[in-house]
Amino acid sequence: MKLRILLAALPFIGLYSGGSLAAHTPLLFGVPFLLVWNLFWMAATAAILALIYCLDSRDEAANSSARAGGSQ
Amino acid sequence: MNASLIIIVLFAIFALAVGLYARRGKKQLSLEQWAVGGRGFGSLLTFLLMAGEAFSTFSFLGASGWTYSKGVPAFYILSYGCLAYVLGYWMLPAIWRYAKDRNLVSFADYFASKYDSRVIGVLVSIVAVLAMVSLLIIQLRGLGIIVSEMSYGLISQNTAIWISAVLMVAYMTVSGIHGSASIAIFKDVLILGLAIFLGTYLPLHYFGGFGEMFARIDAVHPELLRMPEHGFNLSWYNSTLLLTSLGYYLYPHGFTAVYVARDASALRKNVVLMPIYQVLIAFLFLVGFAAVLTVHGLEGAQTDLALLRLVKQTFPAWFVGIVGGAGLLTALVPGSLIMLNASTTIARNIYREGFAPQATDREVARVARIALPLFTLVVVFFVLRGGATFVALAIFSSSLLTQLVPMLASSFLKRPFGTREAAFGGIAAGGVVLGLSSWGGMTLATAFPNAPLAFTSINMGLVALFANAVVFVAISAAQRLLRARIDTAVGSA
Secondary structure, three states: OOOHHHHHHHHHHHHHHHHHHHHHHEEEEOEEEEEEEEEHHHHHHHHHHHHHHHHHHHHHHHHHHHHHHHHH | OHHHHHHHHHHHHHHHHHHOOOOOOOOOOOOOHHHHHHHHOOHHHHHOOOHHHHHHHHHHHHHHHHHHOOHHHHHHHHHHHHHHHHHHHHHHHHHHHHHHHOOOOHHHHHHHHHHOHHHHHHHHHHHHHHEEEEEHHHHHHHHHHHHHOOOOOOOOOOHHHHHHHHHHHHHHHHOOOHHHHHHHHHHHHHHHHHHHHHHHHHHHHHOHHHHOOOOOOOHOOOHHOOOOOOOHHHHHHHHHEEEEEEEHHOOOOHHHHHHEEEEEHHHHHHHHHHHHHHHHHHHHHHHHHHHHOOOOOOHHHHHHHHHHHHHHHHHOHHHHHHHHHHHHHHHHHHHHHHHHHHEEEEEHHHHHHHHHHHHHHHHHHHHHHHHHHHHHHHHHHHHHHOOOHHHHHHHHHHHHHHHHHHHHHHHOEEEEEEHHHHHHHHHHHHOOOOOOHHHOOHHHHHHOOOOOOHHOOOOOHHHHHHHHHHHHHHHHHHHHHHHHHHHHHHHHO
């Protein structure tokens, strides 16, 4: 559970630091820094949620097979 | 008659046909079938419905319009959703499970049931219905603008609003939520394709590349590519991000879209996919930037027209018609969901809980079907006629919705901490702050004249939410303490 909370905290840290970072570097490769940053974190958020989803379904599968095994 | 008008009309007919056809195979729709699709929607349909509800005319016109007029601060629109989905990963399955166990249908049902209070149910319903008036006004106004712009003025705004309101009432009365969901399938795909196309083609066509476009903007309007010092500055950006991500699911039609899912896993898959779908907003930002140097003379509220004007001056009439038709669908999906939720709330929470506790489910379903066209008629009246006081009240109610955050947060705890009285007190405190800022002219700068700019630029909605949370926690804690003291006094006597 702890790992999942740490993972979930990452998008918050990433997206909240974007504004302050953008104050120092407005442009990156000729494109607004904040746009690149937010897009990166958008993809990262999807990846992190997908990872948490995998962890959860693995645990649920383990739980249900453990329960099925116990009842036999 | 021109090509764009014909295409927009075809889109409208298509939407009506799809909406009505959605009813097929279902003889009689119970309230649960009608309002939440019998809780049988799989991952894909749940996703399409929630995406369809989230990407409304605000995303279509606002994302590009804000970029056109304000530049970088608009990027918050891309981020707040992502944070909301992270919270939603745990929140939505919890809401869904609770709603399924207790057969909840409306937004207010959740709060009434969690806090075990009819009064809370009726109060939340009234605020929710008023808020939905303002939300539907926004959708209908946006729809009127899109259709009249893209038909080159051949269809007036008022005609567009009337026709689409009639369409929505027709297919929602017949098919209920199945109508919205079927249209959402086409709308979500179409809008994604259009956003990607416009966001890539327009910068390439006008500037030869993304880098070139930003270099030109940097030379002429460097302020658009930098976070401003005043107004929409960094602390406004961060506070708005927090406020909007916390309040993301507290729109009645978004909240009840959770109920339609077949299982909790459909909702989890949904929030995994939603951030990727957000990419369409990034493409709309690019459209807004492309309009900065190519569309001239839009000021104030007109800046929302940036995307439409740029499309009109770039493409032939038939393509303008497709964008107009896509805009029409973009308003129809959330618009019809709002109507559905308003009528279910009126029937279940205001009519039954407030006036007729012994009403049967069939009566409630009948009232809901009568309430739907009446509610729509009232909203159309306010869109066309104004009615400034009532509209201001409706807008105020929609900002009050976010004030339900402390109540919602406390409802997820294993041993809920918040009490009914605390909920009232907290929302009242938040409401007072919001009221003072919208009618009393109060800002953080007037209340704290010596505070630094970083503090005074914080979004007032977040200030109200903070006041609300403090009062909510204080009253709950006080009641808890008192009760404990009474218990020990009784115990020792």
